[in-house]
Amino acid sequence: MKNRTTTRKVWGLGVALMIMGTVNAQQTGKLTLTKTFIDKNLREAIAQYHTLIKRVPGDVLPRTYIKANDSLVTAKSNTWIAGFYPGTLLYLYEYSKADGLLAEAEKRLRLLEKEKDNKGTHDLGFMLYCSFGNALRLTGNTHYRDVLLTGAESLASRFNATVGCIRSWDHNGDKWKFPVIIDNMMNLEFLNWASRVSGNPKYAEISTIHANTTLKHHFRADNSSYHVIDYDPETGVVRNKHTHQGADHESAWARGQAWGLYGYTMMYRDTQNENYLDQARKIAAFILDNPSLPEDGIPYWDYSVSGADVPRDASAAAITASALLELSELTTGTESLRYLRNAERILTSLSSPAYKASIGSNGGFILEHSTGHFPANSEIDVPLSYADYYYVEALMRYQHLLNQ
Template sequence: MAGLGLAVIIATSVKAQPGKLALTDDFVDKNLKEAAAQYHTLIQRVPEGVFPRNYIKADDKLVTAKSNSWISGFYPGTLLYLYEYTRDAELLKEAENRLQLLEKEKNNKGTHDLGFMLYCSFGNALRLTGNPHYQDVLLTGAESLASRFNPTVGCIRSWDHNGDKWKFPVIIDNMMNLEFLNWASRVSGNPKYADISKTHANTTLKNHFRADNSSYHVIDYDPETGAVLHKHTHQGASHESAWARGQAWGLYGYILMFRDTQDKTYLKQARNIATFILDESSTPEDGIPYWDYSVSGPDVPRDASAAAITASALLELSGMVKGKESKRYLQAAEHILTSLSSAAYKAPIGTNGGFILEHSTGHFPGNSEIDVPLSYADYYYVEALLRYKHLLDQ
């Protein structure tokens, strides 16, 4: 596998702090084994031709999505992570079955989400199997993603919908696609993809963040001049609020940009975002945030997906810094993982429609996916467990 340039679990930058790990092999092994058992439940429920999105407990209804959904890569990606741990051939078989369905999205130039859709799925498949066909799929997909870049704006366009509201919307989530482009440059030798990635990250750094290092969700640009037209938080409580999952995307995105470029500007921004998240007083004691950092209360939904993304990101960030700062990030990730692995958030095997985690929030203002399991919450939870296992094994 040498030379593939894949770093979906980042063995090189997730570094152990000797003698400082609070969680045990038994803890990690138990939760990964139970996650794999739970996904065997999910496998039995997912119809052919679609991908699992969430589960409505009251109706015992599995909600699915087609391959062009932004969430389509998470189910095969999670299966592949679990296969990496268990070497269970059934998990690999199901993942590869869904990859066949997903492959056509490599030509989809109508979405910015190809990093989620293809890199989380085919990227892991390539890393684990070495199948050269998966590399071809990824390189085609990277070219499709690059087609959405506007050099005048300096960003990859996120959405094509709501043309009456935005001209060239760029969302903080888009930072998560840059890892895909960085990989494409390393493998193809074409610097174009990495240049787009860095330009997008720099433009986002300039315009997306407030003085306290929280971020807006959507920055709308004039595609003709590159001027900022609007600063919105579409999925948050208000335009000036800090939508919890958006903060997690930004944190993870600048960590991966530092990993890929070693540009300390990106590390500084990741540290700034981490400080905002960890200093946020609204977060409950268990470390699982409300869906937006500006809201709180016993009836306010949590977002386990934001917590899982944050935990995985903080584990990597802890290996990029030293001393008390590293310890703070590591301990925060351990605390989140402990909470997510408790009965308060992790469903018993055979329940929850086959999803691992409960209590995520997709789009609260849109009254969509509120307090439900979500495929990407599972993906980043399993990723965080695998990253922690790597620390234990060093």
């Protein structure tokens, strides 16, 4: 990290600390998206979510939408995507201060709260930190702090010291003994927060060990990432290197690369460990220099495939844009500017009619053209709740840059 005076501001995925010191882009007058652009897209996102709010039953969370039969696909509170809908509502409330958005978010938090005791998933960062984390940040309600700390303990229970990782999945025992997916990097921010707030270093120690183990085993020579590394829980030895949701085991699944970029950028912000910044730079280079990346910056669902008929993944693009905005703030000069420019390119594309739905359409979701799990023929070319979440987060991060 370059020497400079910095202040810490609560921000990021749920409740995070984003270093908001000297804004490199503004130093050089290089922010190209306008306040009008950001305001327009956030206002339209709010309008869309008012459509979505009317469609969501009281006991579930929205996942995606099927245009062919105008049906909303929902999920229970124990599903990994459960935190994104209330999290998006809370970001939009932060922007607008509209009480109706907060009330709807808090209604879903009550549904989600029991997952604080769920020790059967590694996704508690997504589920609780994106939702209760943002709620705590915006309301100061200490009950949300207690929910989060209980959830962090549940997440920590999945850590295996021999492996040096938090176990991801409990399914497919015939294939994997101790699977760890690149997505799990996203849940480490929750643990970092828990150590800062509780004063217990255990959570941050688990987070750091997991990040280091992932750094050692998940990445190929070209800095792309496998999706799943399977370990022997008794010895810690790597058994398999797989890409479960990609084109093949040696391919670069687009959303997985985005998770890695976001995760290591966040880990550098939280720890100042230069190894994490170095890895974030390498992942960014793999993504931005990839010959299969389309001109509009929205990747195909896997970096090994391309073509007019190959589905894009707007969710991977939204995650990447949010990560690049933060990475631009943790670097300087032409490097920072490159990350900023590419984030702007992605946000411009996602905000165009090619990817953003017209108000009242798309079941109330903001973005179109995401891909969930292509090999399983699941959620292909559809809206997804997490695409909306990271798109809105990126818009909010850009608004903060404009306000500096």
